[in-house]
Each structure stands twice: as C-alpha cells, then as structure tokens.
Amino acid sequence: MMDMSGNINEFELYCQGKPPEARESLRPVRQIILDAVPSVSEGRVHFYLVCHFGGGSVAKLHLDAKQQVTITFVTGEDLTDPAKLLKGSSSVRTIKVTSAAVLGKHRDAIGDLLRQSFALISERFDGSENFITLRPDQPSP
Secondary structure, eight states: OBOTTSOBOHHHHHHTTSOHHHHHHHHHHHHHHHHHOTTOEEEEETTEEEEEETTEEEEEEEEOTTSOEEEEETTGGGSOOTTOOOBOSSSOEEEEEOSHHHHHHHHHHHHHHHHHHHHHHHHHHTTOOOOOOOOTTSOOO
C-alpha cells in the first residue's frame, strides 16, 4: 500500500520479503493498533514494526521464528491486564497472537492495553519527535 504521497508505507516495507500468509496474519493486528490509537506513527527498527508516539514506543509488532505475530509493550509492567494476556517477567511484556480466534477473543483487551500504553508514552515523552527508524532503502530483517 502506498500513502497519500505515493510512498510505500512502513507496514509494506516491513512486510517485503515475508511470506503472504505472514503478511495476512500481521494486517489485522496492525489494524487493532491503528483503531485503538489512531495518532501513532509507524517506523521499522531492527526486527520490529514500531507504533510510536513522540519519542516512545507504544507497541512493537513482529513475526517470531514460527511466523507468529507478537505484540511487544515496552511499558508492559506498568499496564493493568485483567485478561492476563501479557507475558514476560521484565519491564517489557508481550502478547503472542497464535490465531485469528485468539485475536478475535481478545480484541477489546488488546485495544485497552494499547490505549494504556499510549497514555503512558504520551505522558513520559511529552510529544517529542526524537524517534529513529530505518530508511526506506533499508530492508527489515
């Protein structure tokens, strides 16, 4: 997909070279992120498609070695997670989206976690735009 100016967007750049089924598993998760926090920007950093606001990462989206979608929250330890979706023991927590059924069942809870993360990042980074991303000519790993 291209943006309004005719450029390929960060999502499409991230997906280049990935199998079609992987792209299709990423697309609905990305849409949940964009629906929950429409004011985020996207960039590619290392193995991740990063949804960010100001200088901070709201969520990172990537495919693991099994081509399963993982959502990573840098603010994970500070989020309220009544559905107990977040996994990990450090400050960073993840959610593995192993199927469309898992995504459908937890759509609202994931959206809530995204909105919480956005609120924390907005508060902590106060709108600064010092976020580094890969250039369009740099492929995602």
